[in-house]
Amino acid sequence: MGAQRLVVIGGDAAGMSAASQARKRRGPDELTIVAFERGRYTSYSACGIPYWISGAVEDMDKLVSRTPEKHRDNGIDMRTRTEVIAIDVAARTVRARDLDGGREYDEPYDDLVYATGSVPARPPVPGIDAAGVYGVQTLDDGAALRAELDGGHVQHVVIIGGGYIGLEVAEACQVRGLDVTVVDRSATPVGTFDPDVGEFIADAVRNMGVKLVMSDGVAEIETGADGQAVAVHTASGRRLPADLVVLGLGVRPNVALAREAGIPLGPSGGIAVDHRMRTQAEGVWAAGDCVESIHRLSGQRVVVALGTHANKQGRVAGINLGGGYATFPGVIGTAITKVCDLEVARTGLSEREADEAGYRFVTAVVDSTTKAGYFPGAAQIRLKLIAEQRTGRLLGAQIVGREDAAKRIDVLATAIWNEMDVDEVLSLDLSYAPPFSPVWDPVLIAARKAFDAVDAEARSPDDQPG
Amino acid sequence: MGAQRLVVIGGDAAGMSAASQARKRRGPDELTIVAFERGRYTSYSACGIPYWISGAVEDMDKLVSRTPEKHRDNGIDMRTRTEVIAIDVAARTVRARDLDGGREYDEPYDDLVYATGSVPARPPVPGIDAAGVYGVQTLDDGAALRAELDGGHVQHVVIIGGGYIGLEVAEACQVRGLDVTVVDRSATPVGTFDPDVGEFIADAVRNMGVKLVMSDGVAEIETGADGQAVAVHTASGRRLPADLVVLGLGVRPNVALAREAGIPLGPSGGIAVDHRMRTQAEGVWAAGDCVESIHRLSGQRVVVALGTHANKQGRVAGINLGGGYATFPGVIGTAITKVCDLEVARTGLSEREADEAGYRFVTAVVDSTTKAGYFPGAAQIRLKLIAEQRTGRLLGAQIVGREDAAKRIDVLATAIWNEMDVDEVLSLDLSYAPPFSPVWDPVLIAARKAFDAVDAEARSPDDQPG
Numbered sequence: 001m002g003a004q005r006l007v008v009i010g011g012d013a014a015g016m017s018a019a020s021q022a023r024k025r026r027g028p029d030e031l032t033i034v035a036f037e038r039g040r041y042t043s044y045s046a047c048g049i050p051y052w053i054s055g056a057v058e059d060m061d062k063l064v065s066r067t068p069e070k071h072r073d074n075g076i077d078m079r080t081r082t083e084v085i086a087i088d089v090a091a092r093t094v095r096a097r098d099l100d101g102g103r104e105y106d107e108p109y110d111d112l113v114y115a116t117g118s119v120p121a122r123p124p125v126p127g128i129d130a131a132g133v134y135g136v137q138t139l140d141d142g143a144a145l146r147a148e149l150d151g152g153h154v155q156h157v158v159i160i161g162g163g164y165i166g167l168e169v170a171e172a173c174q175v176r177g178l179d180v181t182v183v184d185r186s187a188t189p190v191g192t193f194d195p196d197v198g199e200f201i202a203d204a205v206r207n208m209g210v211k212l213v214m215s216d217g218v219a220e221i222e223t224g225a226d227g228q229a230v231a232v233h234t235a236s237g238r239r240l241p242a243d244l245v246v247l248g249l250g251v252r253p254n255v256a257l258a259r260e261a262g263i264p265l266g267p268s269g270g271i272a273v274d275h276r277m278r279t280q281a282e283g284v285w286a287a288g289d290c291v292e293s294i295h296r297l298s299g300q301r302v303v304v305a306l307g308t309h310a311n312k313q314g315r316v317a318g319i320n321l322g323g324g325y326a327t328f329p330g331v332i333g334t335a336i337t338k339v340c341d342l343e344v345a346r347t348g349l350s351e352r353e354a355d356e357a358g359y360r361f362v363t364a365v366v367d368s369t370t371k372a373g374y375f376p377g378a379a380q381i382r383l384k385l386i387a388e389q390r391t392g393r394l395l396g397a398q399i400v401g402r403e404d405a406a407k408r409i410d411v412l413a414t415a416i417w418n419e420m421d422v423d424e425v426l427s428l429d430l431s432y433a434p435p436f437s438p439v440w441d442p443v444l445i446a447a448r449k450a451f452d453a454v455d456a457e458a459r460s461p462d463d464q465p466g
Numbered sequence: 467m468g469a470q471r472l473v474v475i476g477g478d479a480a481g482m483s484a485a486s487q488a489r490k491r492r493g494p495d496e497l498t499i500v501a502f503e504r505g506r507y508t509s510y511s512a513c514g515i516p517y518w519i520s521g522a523v524e525d526m527d528k529l530v531s532r533t534p535e536k537h538r539d540n541g542i543d544m545r546t547r548t549e550v551i552a553i554d555v556a557a558r559t560v561r562a563r564d565l566d567g568g569r570e571y572d573e574p575y576d577d578l579v580y581a582t583g584s585v586p587a588r589p590p591v592p593g594i595d596a597a598g599v600y601g602v603q604t605l606d607d608g609a610a611l612r613a614e615l616d617g618g619h620v621q622h623v624v625i626i627g628g629g630y631i632g633l634e635v636a637e638a639c640q641v642r643g644l645d646v647t648v649v650d651r652s653a654t655p656v657g658t659f660d661p662d663v664g665e666f667i668a669d670a671v672r673n674m675g676v677k678l679v680m681s682d683g684v685a686e687i688e689t690g691a692d693g694q695a696v697a698v699h700t701a702s703g704r705r706l707p708a709d710l711v712v713l714g715l716g717v718r719p720n721v722a723l724a725r726e727a728g729i730p731l732g733p734s735g736g737i738a739v740d741h742r743m744r745t746q747a748e749g750v751w752a753a754g755d756c757v758e759s760i761h762r763l764s765g766q767r768v769v770v771a772l773g774t775h776a777n778k779q780g781r782v783a784g785i786n787l788g789g790g791y792a793t794f795p796g797v798i799g800t801a802i803t804k805v806c807d808l809e810v811a812r813t814g815l816s817e818r819e820a821d822e823a824g825y826r827f828v829t830a831v832v833d834s835t836t837k838a839g840y841f842p843g844a845a846q847i848r849l850k851l852i853a854e855q856r857t858g859r860l861l862g863a864q865i866v867g868r869e870d871a872a873k874r875i876d877v878l879a880t881a882i883w884n885e886m887d888v889d890e891v892l893s894l895d896l897s898y899a900p901p902f903s904p905v906w907d908p909v910l911i912a913a914r915k916a917f918d919a920v921d922a923e924a925r926s927p928d929d930q931p932g
Contacts, residue, residue: 013905045838045840045900045905047838047898047899047900047905048838048840048841048900051840051841051900051901056841056842057840057841057842062839062840063840164899306898307898307905308895308896308898308905308906308907309895311905311906312892312893327893328893329890329893330895331895332895333895334895334896334897335897335899336897336898336899336902337899338899338901338902343902345897347895347897372511372513372514373528374511374514374517374523374528374529375514375517375522375523376522376523404870404873406897406902407870407873407874407897407902407903408873408876409897410874410876410877410894410896410897410907410909411876411877411880413894413895413896413897414877414880414881414884414894414896415880417894417895418880418884418886420884424795426778427778427793427794427795428876428879428880428883429774429775429796429797429798429799429800429813429879429883430774430800430876430879430880431800431801431802431811431813431872431873431875431876431879432513432772432773432774432802433513433630433801433802433803433804434511434513434514434517435517435804436802436804436809436872436873437873439479439511439513439773439774439777440774440777441774441876443876
């Protein structure tokens with residue numbers, strides 16, 4: 001019997017982590033690995049694109065952790081600029097098209113890893129497909145966007161969507177000296193934060209000179225005679241001049257191929273997978289931005305497009321299809337970003353999410369410092385905790401602050417992961433020395449205050465007798 | 467019936483946290499609070515003393531979080547420069563001496579909080595009590611040490627003991643342009659780290675220009691005709707000139723009073739307390755550096771002198787004696803410090819400690835960066851994990867690195883607290899964005915490698931058949 005065949009669709013984090021893990025466990029005699037990538041690049045950091053656009057990262061190559069050549073050296077038949085245009089799950093073949101040569105051919109598989117990532121959400125408005133409208137999902141996208149900026153004719157940039165990517169690209173363009181406006185339907189940027197935290201983000205964005213048009217949507221993208229975008233019209237009737245429009249509305253899982261092939265999707269619209277990253281189609285695995293995950297707090301299926309999950313899920317798929325055993329136990333909604341010198345982070349549920357998940361909760365907000373208050377360089381940090389009524393279980397946390405503030409979210413993420421109560425969190429043996437924290441670390445102060453809130457609520461008369 | 471009487475011995479973190487919590491729960495009509503402090507200062511950061519000595523903190527007052535006057539405003543009868551010289555647990559009185567006036571008097575109590583802190587370990591060598599030999603436990607100690615340095619006649623400083631405090635004071639003196647030598651019996655500084663990590667600390671100390679005399683003890687302190695220390699003689703026969711000698715050998719719990727009063731000590735030499743911080747003497751509570759705590763991993767009783775525990779324990783004692791309910795659930799040995807620009811931290815058990823506690827374990831060491839590798843300012847970070855054989859339970863972690871490296875120890879401390887296995891740690895939903903971490907956070911990379919080590923060990927032939 002010949003070698004088994006593994007086909008991977010998608011040459012970035014999830015797909016290539018799976019391929020590498022499988023290769024580690026099965027040599028070329030046992031397993032043939034063919035990987036298809038539509039773009040020119042493999043295994044790169046899409047999250048790093050804004051920093052390459054701004055110039056903070058000088059060389060695009062630095063964003064690439066493993067080139068096609070390196071994958072080939074590792075015994076993977078890596079085919080870039082090759083798009084998979086169909087999957088036949090019954091025949092166990094994929095149909096591939098060479099984007100440069102135009103040749104089409106079938107490739108058989110025993111195991112398939114579906115790792116197509118995500119596509120930017122595109123509002124269904126006139127002009128959305130005009131020249132000058134860019135996504136920033138792939139390194140090819142990023143290269144095109146940067147080439148446009150380097151062309152020197154861009155002066156006005158409008159970013160549609162004030163989420164993480166939207167703000168990161170806004171800052172990058174602002175650093176390049178451009179006139180930047182961000183349009184978003186929410187009242188405050190990064191709508192996954194509660195509005196009280198979002199206000200800090202809004203201030204930071206404005207302070208760096210980026211204009212914010214909030215609580216407003218996009219109605220139309222006006223194009224010039226040459227078909228190039230020239231302005232964005234908002235729902236409220238504003239006209240924002242735009243030589244360049246960036247889609248920062250978040251992403252949708254790239255599931256078109258899977259849907260056509262009959263690989264079942266889940267309620268969230270992502271591909272349904274089990275803990276081992278198996279889809280419901282025989283021999284088909286999936287990982288990364290295109291799949292849905294279990295949110296450990298809400299119990300809901302969610303699609304979270306984030307490189308860290310893509311890497312972990314790809315690893316899990318690769319171990320399993322290589323004959324090992326591994327699981328991906330879900331997500332809790334941890335995220336972090338930096339807006340100028342403002343750091344923000346979140347984990348668990350926001351107030352709105354906790355509400356939707358049916359939790360009753362109390363909140364606590366504290367202001368503290370990242371180092372001992374008297375220590376040079378001590379920076380502001382504000383923490384907000386959300387804790388379940390009665391039990392005191394920590395449900396969510398948000399941090400906003402300056403240098404060294406936001407990474408503390410990981411402690412709270414680990415506490416939430418372990419279903420800790422705020423009462424126990426405040427007892428945690430966290431590190432202390434004046435250059436690193438006040439004697440009560442801000443995390444502990446917040447837990448103490450949340451505990452007091454849980455305690456006070458428990459003592460208050462029950463508003464629902466009976 | 468009149469107000470109950472609470473007497474507190476010790477006006478720093480533990481004692482005054484207890485007093486403040488009790489005051490919060492019981493007003494002056496219900497509870498009279500008298501607090502005795504031998505020194506001039508209350509509620510200060512002893513950990514901040516080195517930074518005041520170096521000049522990083524300009525004003526000593528900044529180290530004081532609550533002055534005696536503030537405590538008095540809060541309804542606490544705060545008596546500074548007053549030493550408690552005896553406790554009569556049968557009669558429920560303490561004997562106090564006014565250090566300035568000389569007056570002695572008895573003070574009755576219903577509840578007593580014993581929070582006398584620690585005293586520096588003093589090697590029993592000739593000359594140890596000479597003028598010019600300083601501890602750095604109290605703000606009065608710090609003020610005396612700084613006055614000596616400000617006097618301008620000090621040129622050579624010898625620090626006995628290369629632990630946290632020893633190195634912090636060494637750096638402070640070095641910053642002041644002095645000739646500094648650290649003497650320690652261990653092979654590497656901060657002996658609570660494994661030697662492989664300790665080597666990095668040794669290099670950092672030497673690189674800043676501080677001399678290290680390791681694997682050597684102190685035999686004698688030579689004094690001049692005026693009784694002032696002039697040199698330190700080591701066990702190996704070296705003579706180190708010293709205008710100033712600092713005791714950095716760590717501390718002993720200050721339990722002399724308790725021992726005389728018959729308040730039972732535990733096996734570690736600290737005062738024995740239960741989870742609510744009650745001693746075995748009726749009406750006597752204790753908290754802070756003078757008590758012993760349960761180490762949650764070794765199961766042993768240990769004395770850990772650290773402001774963060776003192777504050778938590780004082781809070782617990784104060785809540786309980788104020789009629790509430792709170793517990794202190796123990797420690798896991800978390801510590802952090804900075805040597806020049808080198809950050810080091812630890813939590814859980816070191817290899818030696820794990821061995822002594824009877825664990826069998828594997829270790830994993832990884833080198834990574836604090837931000838995405840391509841991101842400007844990405845700094846080195848090395849993590850070492852210790853995981854139990856077979857189960858994979860995380861037992862200990864050590865970090866050494868540059869800017870933003872060490873505080874990540876808190877994630878591992880939280881994981882250890884929750885008895886997580888490295889397999890689950892590597893799945894944690896930790897925050898990721900290029901300015902904050904690589905896509906696999908160093909903590910996750912280390913957990914992945916530790917998991918591999920656990921896995922490899924489990925597959926190896928059992929060396930103890932039968």
